[in-house]
Amino acid sequence: MPYNYDDQNIFAKILRGEIPCNKVLETEHSLAFHDINPAAPKHVLVIPKGSYVTYDHFAQIASSEEITDFVRAIGKVCKILEVEPSQGGGGFRAISNSGEAGLQEVPHLHVHILGGRNLGPMISKS
Ligand code: AMP
Numbered sequence: 001m002p003y004n005y006d007d008q009n010i011f012a013k014i015l016r017g018e019i020p021c022n023k024v025l026e027t028e029h030s031l032a033f034h035d036i037n038p039a040a041p042k043h044v045l046v047i048p049k050g051s052y053v054t055y056d057h058f059a060q061i062a063s064s065e066e067i068t069d070f071v072r073a074i075g076k077v078c079k080i081l082e083v084e085p086s087q088g089g090g091g092f093r094a095i096s097n098s099g100e101a102g103l104q105e106v107p108h109l110h111v112h113i114l115g116g117r118n119l120g121p122m123i124s125k126s
Helices: 010-015 055-061 064-081
Strands: 023-026 030-034 042-048 092-095 111-115
Touching: 010 030, 010 042, 023 064, 030 064, 042 064, 055 064, 064 092, 064 111
Parallel strands: none
Antiparallel strands: 023 030, 030 042, 042 111, 092 111
16 A cells, blocks of 8 residues: 655654744755654754655655665764764664654654763563
8 A cells, every 4th residue: 555645743843844843963965853842862853854654655665865865864973972882872773763663753754863871672572
């Protein structure tokens, strides 16, 4: 079943400038901003500017330029947040909740970058 992108989702409104965000980084194809309800001391969302619902949607149909820009933007955010393990940062977790099982709340692809504390086990066992 093809993805239907809802252009009234909150991140689409941020991209159109209809509501503000606390911007961390903007590139040609990507935007990163602080999560409004942080789950860790460092919690940034990285989104593509294009209309993609989930990670798999993006991976399947985005252009190479968009994909490169997005992946590099995630790397730049890790640098800005000073979480890069190779640079003495404490490490991070990158999460992209997708669809029903992933409990995705906002239907515009986003990767959470979390750090600043020990983040515990990857998922709940139950
Ligand atoms: P998810 O459950 O993976 O879809 O995560 C959606 C995330 O978006 C949550 O962590 C929310 O706190 C965050 N969020 C919702 N609205 C905003 C907003 N206006 N600005 C920044 N983050 C937001």
